[in-house]
Amino acid sequence: MDYYSLDTLLQALADPTRRAVVGRLGRGGASVSDLAAPFDMALPSFMKHVHMLEAAGLIRTRKQGRVRYCEIDGARLAAGGRWLDEQRAIWESRTDRLERFVTDRQKEQGR
Amino acid sequence: MDYYSLDTLLQALADPTRRAVVGRLGRGGASVSDLAAPFDMALPSFMKHVHMLEAAGLIRTRKQGRVRYCEIDGARLAAGGRWLDEQRAIWESRTDRLERFVTDRQKEQGR
Numbered sequence: 001m002d003y004y005s006l007d008t009l010l011q012a013l014a015d016p017t018r019r020a021v022v023g024r025l026g027r028g029g030a031s032v033s034d035l036a037a038p039f040d041m042a043l044p045s046f047m048k049h050v051h052m053l054e055a056a057g058l059i060r061t062r063k064q065g066r067v068r069y070c071e072i073d074g075a076r077l078a079a080g081g082r083w084l085d086e087q088r089a090i091w092e093s094r095t096d097r098l099e100r101f102v103t104d105r106q107k108e109q110g111r
Numbered sequence: 112m113d114y115y116s117l118d119t120l121l122q123a124l125a126d127p128t129r130r131a132v133v134g135r136l137g138r139g140g141a142s143v144s145d146l147a148a149p150f151d152m153a154l155p156s157f158m159k160h161v162h163m164l165e166a167a168g169l170i171r172t173r174k175q176g177r178v179r180y181c182e183i184d185g186a187r188l189a190a191g192g193r194w195l196d197e198q199r200a201i202w203e204s205r206t207d208r209l210e211r212f213v214t215d216r217q218k219e220q221g222r
Contacts, residue, residue: 006125006127006130010121010124010125011122013121014120014121014122019194022198023198026201026205027201027205074199074202074203077199077202078199080195081192081199083124083130084195085192087133087134087188088185088188088189088192091137091188092185094139
């Protein structure tokens with residue numbers, strides 16, 4: 001995943017309404033009106049959130065008659081997490097090395 | 112981590128310069144001028160990125176004489192990944208169930 005789309009993805013997730021929608025869709029697909037129901041928000045405002053999630057590739061939508069259904073794109077969500085995982089791995093391996101260093105020193109001093 | 116600070120954190124990471132700074136600091140602390148060196152950017156613009164990372168709690172800075180040093184707050188980075196991990200876990204368990212369902216059906220039909 002290139003830098004540009006990771007920007008769009010993290011930007012899309014940097015909002016509590018959009019994270020709640022992703023959380024809901026992770027449990028299974030839903031119509032826009034079902035998704036909007038828990039939020040005290042006008043439908044056009046809610047649709048902006050849906051469009052941002054769609055543009056980020058986090059969800060897919062399709063229209064069936066007059067109803068628009070949404071579902072999650074889990075692969076994309078996984079890709080978003082990968083960068084954070086990598087950073088954590090680097091940081092944790094460094095922390096482990098620091099810890100070993102301190103422990104080894106304490107052992108040496110304890111002799 | 113509450114919703115508000117998760118917003119700030121994801122917002123802070125939704126930029127390639129700021130992700131590069133986090134990546135660099137994950138390998139060890141550095142001064143602001145060392146961090147800024149690889150970027151073709153005026154120092155005031157670069158400092159805005161540093162401040163956003165600091166406000167999000169992703170990095171800590173301290174001034175020593177005329178030099179400002181930065182280091183990563185790895186715990187915070189881990190907290191940011193947790194939400195994504197949770198979503199992936201939910202999504203993957205659902206995908207696994209779907210796969211089992213399809214495989215079981217195929218076995219039944221194969222009999």
